[in-house]
Amino acid sequence: MSYLGIDIGGTKTALLLERSGARPAYARFDWPAEADADADLAALAGAVSRLIGTGGPRTVRAAGIALPATVRDGLMVAWPSRPSWAGLRVGTLLERVLPGVPVAHEDDGSLAALAEAAATGARDLAYLGVGTGIGGGLVLGGALHSGPRGGAAEIGHMVVDPGGPVCVCGRVGCLQAVASGTTTLARAAALLGAPVAPDAFRTGLAQECAWARDALRPTVAAAVLEAEAAHLLVHAPDRAKREVLRGRLEEHWPGRVTVLDSSDGAPDCDIAVNATPLGMRPADPLPFDPKSLGEGTLVADIVMEPRDTPLLLAASARGLPTHRGHHMLDHQLSLYRTFFGLRRETSAERRARRPSPGDAADASGG
Numbered sequence: 001m002s003y004l005g006i007d008i009g010g011t012k013t014a015l016l017l018e019r020s021g022a023r024p025a026y027a028r029f030d031w032p033a034e035a036d037a038d039a040d041l042a043a044l045a046g047a048v049s050r051l052i053g054t055g056g057p058r059t060v061r062a063a064g065i066a067l068p069a070t071v072r073d074g075l076m077v078a079w080p081s082r083p084s085w086a087g088l089r090v091g092t093l094l095e096r097v098l099p100g101v102p103v104a105h106e107d108d109g110s111l112a113a114l115a116e117a118a119a120t121g122a123r124d125l126a127y128l129g130v131g132t133g134i135g136g137g138l139v140l141g142g143a144l145h146s147g148p149r150g151g152a153a154e155i156g157h158m159v160v161d162p163g164g165p166v167c168v169c170g171r172v173g174c175l176q177a178v179a180s181g182t183t184t185l186a187r188a189a190a191l192l193g194a195p196v197a198p199d200a201f202r203t204g205l206a207q208e209c210a211w212a213r214d215a216l217r218p219t220v221a222a223a224v225l226e227a228e229a230a231h232l233l234v235h236a237p238d239r240a241k242r243e244v245l246r247g248r249l250e251e252h253w254p255g256r257v258t259v260l261d262s263s264d265g266a267p268d269c270d271i272a273v274n275a276t277p278l279g280m281r282p283a284d285p286l287p288f289d290p291k292s293l294g295e296g297t298l299v300a301d302i303v304m305e306p307r308d309t310p311l312l313l314a315a316s317a318r319g320l321p322t323h324r325g326h327h328m329l330d331h332q333l334s335l336y337r338t339f340f341g342l343r344r345e346t347s348a349e350r351r352a353r354r355p356s357p358g359d360a361a362d363a364s365g366g
């Protein structure tokens, strides 16, 4: 008997067959060029039957499928990477591909999060998968967390750059339109002047080719410069890394980037941003010491949890204004609501749901 796993992706699909007494068998195929769910299902059914061989589906004891589409009550309601799948029933897919076989299916980002949590022993873990699109999953307290309507950590279609490129979903500036694997390869191809395959991109990065490095521009620093900051001071503990970062930014914003050395003394700046994950764990050191900043410098953090990071607490104690990381999420939530057509919660409903004393304090902070 054998067990079959199928990972359905936006560009390609991978299959793995575990057989008792034999080595596992793998297969991988790209979707047909035309956008047609029927042709896709025929391609998938063909790949499955070639992999399981002459015995047919009855030799498969059970199968698991990782699905990238948004599924509600057994219906695929949206999959921007292959829009023709919207409206397809999961049951139809299973009958076409694996008739009579017990099959479980789950969101691909959620399954990847579970796998990473199991592999690392982490009880709380957020997973982001960057491929054709950007998806993810959330494991909290050792269990998969789907969110109230499913799709926890599905951040690929959150708008991060309203002036950015058009996304496959039709909106402008979604995260995956800016930063997915597909977009990164397209950016690399434009810089190189020729198509770039994933392996060639990896080789280009390993060889530090300018076109490959530029395709992965550092985002927080780039966002600050794109928002017309007159000058950016970059501090990173690793000297070599901050020099590389400075070089990459300098190519696009010449004369506006300076690397900060610990021997430089107190920097004169309006805003100091922690763009590192330091502060997520209690044992983390401060990314920088707010005591070294001038009067009135705004200290901001990208860390969302805890809300008051050690950096922000130290800045407040020093009398500096602060800006919390969770504001990033708060603004994303309204975009989420708009995207999914959800009604905005009234303040009375919010109070009834969460009578938190932190809410009032929060209005004055950040």
Ligand SMILES: [Zn+2]
Pocket (backbone or CB within 6 Å): 080, 156, 157, 158, 167, 168, 169, 170, 171, 174, 177
């Ligand atoms: Zn989108």
